[in-house]
Amino acid sequence: MTSRHKSCPPLPAELRLDRILHGECVEVMRGLPEGSIDCIFADPPYNLQLRGELRRPDESVVDGVDDAWDKFSDYGAYDSFCRDWLSEARRLLHKDGTIWVIGSYHNIFRLGTILQDLGFWILNDIVWRKANPMPNFRGRRFTNAHETLIWAARSPESRYRFNYQAMKALNDDLQMRSDWYLPLCTGHERLRNEHGLKLHPTQKPESLLHRVILASTNAEDVVLDPFCGTGTTPAVAKRLGRHYIAIERHPDYFRAALARLALVECLPSDQLAVTPARREQPRIPFGTFVENGALPAGTILSDRQGRLKACVAPDGTLVAGKQRGSIHKMGALLTSAPSCNGWTFWYFERDGKQVQLDVLRQESHAARQVS
Amino acid sequence: MTSRHKSCPPLPAELRLDRILHGECVEVMRGLPEGSIDCIFADPPYNLQLRGELRRPDESVVDGVDDAWDKFSDYGAYDSFCRDWLSEARRLLHKDGTIWVIGSYHNIFRLGTILQDLGFWILNDIVWRKANPMPNFRGRRFTNAHETLIWAARSPESRYRFNYQAMKALNDDLQMRSDWYLPLCTGHERLRNEHGLKLHPTQKPESLLHRVILASTNAEDVVLDPFCGTGTTPAVAKRLGRHYIAIERHPDYFRAALARLALVECLPSDQLAVTPARREQPRIPFGTFVENGALPAGTILSDRQGRLKACVAPDGTLVAGKQRGSIHKMGALLTSAPSCNGWTFWYFERDGKQVQLDVLRQESHAARQVS
DNA sequence: GACCCGTCTGAATCTAACC
DNA sequence: GGGTTAGATTCAGACGGGT
Numbered sequence: 001m002t003s004r005h006k007s008c009p010p011l012p013a014e015l016r017l018d019r020i021l022h023g024e025c026v027e028v029m030r031g032l033p034e035g036s037i038d039c040i041f042a043d044p045p046y047n048l049q050l051r052g053e054l055r056r057p058d059e060s061v062v063d064g065v066d067d068a069w070d071k072f073s074d075y076g077a078y079d080s081f082c083r084d085w086l087s088e089a090r091r092l093l094h095k096d097g098t099i100w101v102i103g104s105y106h107n108i109f110r111l112g113t114i115l116q117d118l119g120f121w122i123l124n125d126i127v128w129r130k131a132n133p134m135p136n137f138r139g140r141r142f143t144n145a146h147e148t149l150i151w152a153a154r155s156p157e158s159r160y161r162f163n164y165q166a167m168k169a170l171n172d173d174l175q176m177r178s179d180w181y182l183p184l185c186t187g188h189e190r191l192r193n194e195h196g197l198k199l200h201p202t203q204k205p206e207s208l209l210h211r212v213i214l215a216s217t218n219a220e221d222v223v224l225d226p227f228c229g230t231g232t233t234p235a236v237a238k239r240l241g242r243h244y245i246a247i248e249r250h251p252d253y254f255r256a257a258l259a260r261l262a263l264v265e266c267l268p269s270d271q272l273a274v275t276p277a278r279r280e281q282p283r284i285p286f287g288t289f290v291e292n293g294a295l296p297a298g299t300i301l302s303d304r305q306g307r308l309k310a311c312v313a314p315d316g317t318l319v320a321g322k323q324r325g326s327i328h329k330m331g332a333l334l335t336s337a338p339s340c341n342g343w344t345f346w347y348f349e350r351d352g353k354q355v356q357l358d359v360l361r362q363e364s365h366a367a368r369q370v371s
Numbered sequence: 372m373t374s375r376h377k378s379c380p381p382l383p384a385e386l387r388l389d390r391i392l393h394g395e396c397v398e399v400m401r402g403l404p405e406g407s408i409d410c411i412f413a414d415p416p417y418n419l420q421l422r423g424e425l426r427r428p429d430e431s432v433v434d435g436v437d438d439a440w441d442k443f444s445d446y447g448a449y450d451s452f453c454r455d456w457l458s459e460a461r462r463l464l465h466k467d468g469t470i471w472v473i474g475s476y477h478n479i480f481r482l483g484t485i486l487q488d489l490g491f492w493i494l495n496d497i498v499w500r501k502a503n504p505m506p507n508f509r510g511r512r513f514t515n516a517h518e519t520l521i522w523a524a525r526s527p528e529s530r531y532r533f534n535y536q537a538m539k540a541l542n543d544d545l546q547m548r549s550d551w552y553l554p555l556c557t558g559h560e561r562l563r564n565e566h567g568l569k570l571h572p573t574q575k576p577e578s579l580l581h582r583v584i585l586a587s588t589n590a591e592d593v594v595l596d597p598f599c600g601t602g603t604t605p606a607v608a609k610r611l612g613r614h615y616i617a618i619e620r621h622p623d624y625f626r627a628a629l630a631r632l633a634l635v636e637c638l639p640s641d642q643l644a645v646t647p648a649r650r651e652q653p654r655i656p657f658g659t660f661v662e663n664g665a666l667p668a669g670t671i672l673s674d675r676q677g678r679l680k681a682c683v684a685p686d687g688t689l690v691a692g693k694q695r696g697s698i699h700k701m702g703a704l705l706t707s708a709p710s711c712n713g714w715t716f717w718y719f720e721r722d723g724k725q726v727q728l729d730v731l732r733q734e735s736h737a738a739r740q741v742s
Numbered sequence: 743g744a745c746c747c748g749t750c751t752g753a754a755t756c757t758a759a760c761c
Numbered sequence: 762g763g764g765t766t767a768g769a770t771t772c773a774g775a776c777g778g779g780t
Contacts, residue, residue, distance in 0.1 A: 049755045056751090057770040059708045065753055075487060104753060105496035105521070109483025116446060116480065124513045125476040127498045129550050130752090135771035136546060138756035139535040142495045142586075143772080145548035147753075148519075150476070164510040175507060177516035179500050179550070184752060187775055202753050215513075287541030291578035292554065298642045314585055314611060314638070315537035315645035322737075324646060326544055493755080530758075535770090546771070649769065650758075699767060712768050 017222060017243040020234060020261065022254045025226040028247045029088040037092045037245070038161075038221035040099040041212055041233045043204060044085070045070045046107045047078045056137050065201045069250070078107065082114050085226060090118055092224065093154045098123065098161070098216050101150050102204070108148045120152040123160065124178050128208060131183040151216065160216070167215050176215075182207050191230050191256055199256055200230045209236040217242055231257025238264045286327050286342070287316025289360050301327075301346040301357070308334045310346070318346075327357065388593060388614040391605060391632065393625045396597040399618045400459040408463045408616070409532075409592035411470040412583055412604045414575060415453065417478050449478065453485050456597060461489055463595065464525045469494065469532070469587050472521050473575070479519045491523040494531065495549050499579060502554040522587065531587070537645035538586050547586075553578050562601050562627055570627055571601045580607035588613055590643050602628030609635045612643045652736060657698050657713070658687025660731050672698075672717040672728070679705045681717070689717075698728065 015036045021028050048070055054062040072078040089099055099120065101111050115122065126149040133145040153160040167176035185205040193199050209232050217223060219241040225233035228246035230253050237244040238261060248254040289295045290312055297314040310318035310330055318330040325333065327342025343358040386407045392399050460470055470491065472482050486493065497520040504516040524531040538547035556576040564570050580603050588594060590612040596604035599617035601624050608615040609632060619625040660666045661683060668685040681689040681701055689701040696704065698713025714729040 046753055047755090048753065050753095051755065054754060054756060055709075055770095059706075059711075060750080062754070062756095063751075070753085104755095105483070105493050106753085106755060108496075109480045109487065109521075112476070112480025113484040122476050124515065125479075125519070126513065127500075127517055127550065129498075129500075130773095132752075132773040132775095133548070134752045134754070135773090136754080136756060137770055139546075139770050140533055140756050141754090142497065142522075142538070143546045143548045144495065144754065146498055146550050148496070150480075151513075162511055167513070175510075175514045177504070177514045179498065179517050183774080186752075186773095190752095198752090283543070285541060285543040285545075287543070288578075291541070291581045293560070293577065298638055311642060313540075313645055314581070314643065315534075315540040317540045317646050319644075326540065527755085654759090654767085697767075710766090710768080712770085714768070 015222075015245075017245065018234075018238070019244075020228065020231065020246045020248065020254065020257050022248065022251070024249055025247045026085050026088055029085070029092060029226060032092055032224075032245070034091050035094050036222065037224045038094055038097050039213070039217045040089050040093060040097070040224045040226070041209065042085075042089065042099065042101045042225065043202070043227050043229065044082065044101065044103070044107070044111070045072075045227075046104055046202075047072050047110075048104075048106050054137065062134070062137075063198075063201075067201065075110065079110055079114065082107075082111060083118070086111075086114055086118055086120075089224075089226065090120065090154060095154055096158045096160055098151060098153050098158070100212050100216070101152075102128070102147055104144070104147050108150070112150050115150060115152050119155055121154075121156040121158065122150060122152045123162075124151045125149070126151060127179040129179055129181045131181060132186070133184070149212070161218060161221075163215055167211075170211065170214070180208075180211065182211075185232075191260070200253055203230055204232050206232055206236050209233055210240070213237055213240055213242060228257055229253050231260045235260055235264045239267055241266050284361050284364055285316065286357075288364075290314065290316045294360055295348060299348060301348050302354070303331075303334075303345060304347060304354070304356075306347075306354070310334070318342075386593075386616075388616065389605075389609070390615075391599065391602065391617045391619065391625065391628050393619065393622070395620055396618045397456050397459055400456070400463060400597060403463055403595075403616070405462050406465050407593065408595045409465055409468050410584070410588045411460050411464060411468070411595045411597070412580065413456075413460065413470065413472045413596065414573070414598050414600065415456070415472065415474070415478070415482070416598070417475055417573075446481065450481055450485065453482060454489070457482075457485055457489055457491075460595075460597065461491065461525060466525055467529045467531055469522060469524050469529070471583055471587070472523075473499070473518055475515070475518050479521070483521050486521060486523050490526055492525075492527040492529065493521060493523045494533075495522045496520070497522060498550045500550055500552045502552060503557070504555070520583070532589060532592075534586055534645060534648065536648050538582075540646045541582070541585070551579075551582065553582075556603075562631070571624055574601055575603045577603055577607050580604055581611070584608055584611055584613060585645065590640070599628055600624050602631045605632055606635045609637055612637050612640065655732050655735055656687065657728075659735075661685065661687045665731055666719060670719060672719050673725070674702075674705075674716060675718060675725070677718075677725070681705070689713075 015033050048065055050064055054064060056062065093099065103111050128147045128149060130145050133143055136143050170176060182205060185203045189206060190203060191199040213223060213236055220243060222243045223233065223237040225246045228234060228248045231246060234244040234246040248257055290297055295312055297312055299312040300309055301312065302309050310320040313319050317324050318327055320330060320334060323333060327346055328340050331340030331342045331345040343361060344356060346357045347354040386404050464470065474482050499518045499520060501516050504514055507514045541547065553576060556574045560577060561574060562570040584594060584607055591614060593614045594604065594608045596617045599605060599619045602617060605615040605617040619628055661668055666683055668683055670683040671680055672683065673680050681691040684690050688695050689698055691701060691705060694704055698717055699711050702711030702713045702716035714732060715727060717728045718725040
């Protein structure tokens with residue numbers, strides 16, 4: 001990529017850098033000069049359409065998002081809102097600039113379609129796999145354990161920046177994949193008010209922004225966040241030696257972001273080094289081997305002596321007589337033991353020999369390159 | 372969910388099950404009866420932005436790749452094609468039916484938007500994390516290591532099927548998350564022609580369909596795949612004891628699918644069962660245990676901490692002070708909770724120990740199985 | 743200080759059968 | 762079809778207090 005700082009005329013006088021601006025995002029963006037931004041990160045309202053109160057099994061109430069800023073009358077209103085701010089975003093982007101947007105299934109398909117329709121060129125969709133998502137309390141869906149980011153260049157012709165080697169280094173010298181495993185923003189990082197309540201319902205973790213900014217910008221590039229909330233994007237940008245412009249409408253969030261930024265210092269330039277990636281523990285559910293046909297449903301397992309037998313069901317449970325349960329539970333049940341490691345207890349037949357279940361897991365670990 | 376097989380009039384004579392149909396998907400779908408399908412899996416053509424040559428869904432080549440109008444017209448043509456087949460899909464779906472679509476960032480945002488606009492209700496977006504994705508050779512993007520599935524009900528009011536316990540069992544007794552780690556279709560599973568070349572460019576792994584079908588259908592449900600390719604969906608459906616209707620246009624794929632299905636056998640019905648939903652187990656009224664003397668009238672129940680007490684009345688209600696009601700209502704009343712599961716809330720004394728009420732019910736279920 | 747245990751919480755479109 | 766009620770339903774991680 002030819003950097004803006006090399007290929008373009010000097011910045012217009014009206015672009016003052018490293019500021020958080022208080023106001024409506026589209027209005028404020030209209031006041032910024034065309035082509036002046038290298039990278040945009042945007043975390044717009046999700047239009048969640050939540051219907052009622054949700055309680056955990058222990059009857060405690062989930063403190064969900066019920067703020068007015070997330071409510072839209074219908075898809076049309078949401079689309080119109082997004083076309084407006086994304087059009088402004090495209091005007092502000094340098095011709096080689098890129099944009100990141102984050103969302104969930106409620107809104108990400110609208111965002112992706114509008115990006116494509118406006119002429120952006122999608123480079124990747126990235127999955128933020130949450131280490132500690134909220135469970136599905138009613139057991140009616142899969143646990144919603146991820147959010148999606150779209151990374152797009154201003155146009156198909158953009159010679160965009162991608163710090164390939166930095167991403168590879170961040171991932172133990174393997175190419176960085178499109179699925180990122182990161183924890184939620186909790187603990188001390190989560191900003192709280194004087195009552196100890198979260199200040200913002202959806203504060204993003206700095207680790208996420210760290211990876212985004214490190215991947216797609218250079219030091220001294222200009223990063224814009226039109227919905228900056230409590231200031232995660234400008235905070236990480238500042239720490240990593242990038243310039244920032246951030247916009248926030250809500251006075252509480254705006255004040256919190258100002259205070260937060262005052263405490264952030266830019267890393268010395270010789271320390272803008274990568275942080276090590278957290279590797280996930282590879283855990284392989286037994287059901288995996290039923291799905292992939294290594295142990296198809298109907299297979300008979302036995303214990304080492306061949307005295308106890310059980311049949312594999314399509315969902316990875318074992319069945320013996322009228323009883324059904326996991327490999328561990330059934331091992332315990334049939335031996336009247338308080339507990340049992342099903343991986344080492346059960347055997348299956350392969351090439352006429354009895355093979356311990358755990359062998360499958362070991363083989364799978366060996367084959368598995370990236371967790 | 373009330374199954375189609377219980378709540379609906381008999382299938383029209385024209386719905387002949389367990390067939391692969393040769394033809395254009397929309398045309399063939401038009402010939403099938405409304406509301407006759409329980410679940411649809413669709414892997415439509417991705418078709419966009421490939422190798423500088425753009426093709427419309429009808430395979431005609433779009434020229435003028437650099438022309439903005441043609442790009443728009445290409446998205447428009449793709450959208451129009453998808454609105455057509457998704458509208459037919461919605462007509463065919465039973466009111467409580469669900470649909471799965473799979474795609475990549477090239478098309479999944481168009482699909483998601485159209486699904487929402489047509490009135491489908493998204494339940495989850497699922498990320499298929501590929502165990503062995505193709506690396507990014509040019510080092511200009513993140514390794515594209517996943518595809519996205521959208522799971523949606525026909526409408527927000529659909530009482531859709533989700534085999535929660537089976538999915539939990541498949542994942543070592545933890546809720547199944549929205550990110551699935553599965554290998555690509557390779558090796559013996561990959562269909563090849565006489566030259567050893569892969570027969571279909573994007574054959575999906577059976578493990579993916581196993582999870583999809585197990586999660587969202589019952590045995591004997593009807594599964595439709597409008598773009599069945601080499602027949603992965605009908606093959607897994609048949610093995611798992613589901614009915615199928617599959618559509619394929621390309622004669623080579625159609626023939627391969629026919630040959631493949633001829634070799635697939637359905638699992639014996641006693642091996643098809645998965646962990647049942649507790650909701651679907653036979654209900655046992657609490658009063659049963661008062662009648663049969665297991666908990667005679669006059670028995671004192673307490674909560675787990677032993678702080679709240681209530682007395683069992685002859686009709687199976689509980690009495691505390693001036694208040695009387697079901698085990699659930701009294702648990703809710705005494706804790707000021709909006710609701711309460713009395714089975715797990717109340718304890719009684721047996722052999723000097725506090726035993727949860729639900730244990731009685733479990734013992735009764737177990738006894739019922741044996742008899 | 744180390745460890746255990748109980749408590750709290752997170753972008754959530756979160757019930758279904760019966761009368 | 763609407764209202765009522767039975768009863769199904771949670772995982773990881775941070776934090777704080779007690780041993």
